Amino acid sequence: MNQPIKPLNVLIKGLLLFLLFNLVIAAWQPGVGQFSLYNNIFPGRERLPFGENPKQSYNLSLFNLDAMFASHVIAGTPKADDEFRVIIIGDSSVWGTLLKPEETLAGQLNEASLNACGKNVRAYNLGYPTISLTKDVMMLSYGMNYDPDLVIWMTTLDAFPNEKQTSTPLGG
DSSP: OOOOOOHHHHHHHHHHHHHHHHHHHHHHHHHHTTOOSBTTTBOOBSSOOOOSSHHHHSOOOOOOHHHHHHHBGGGGOOOOTTEEEEEEEOSHHHHTTTSOGGGSHHHHHHHTTOEETTEEEEEEEOOOSSOOHHHHHHHHHHHGGGOOSEEEEOOOGGGOSHHHHSSSTTTO
16 A cells, blocks of 8 residues: 655645745744744843853844844833833943843833832833944834833944944944
């Protein structure tokens, strides 16, 4: 009862499965970057993912804003009625290179339990450790989707030169 393997049938079935798989991925593509286990199974990150050396930081640098924000705590935190939402944008000084999340500017503001306009201030660290105005504008544009009441943009004149705008994959 063993039937001989017909290579043409195997090839056709393989191509059909490949085509079907690609069509499913293409249909789902807009949402792929927005899918994350963070904020669902694991708590959201206080900072955007960044790692120059994955072996030391146990982290990868992502260059997809959807994926970066999907892992951030802001994506899993609906804005409460009594929340005064602050987003902080900037370079490594905002992100907090060599600092724990609670030691960053956003962490310090959250620990201070501040009030503004009768609401509780909640600061979100949207800094990313590269220096580029283009990158900052991209972060600002994406961060506006989360309805901030205040934006703190930490920048310096060093972020203005043209060569800085394309020196990072995220900015260029």
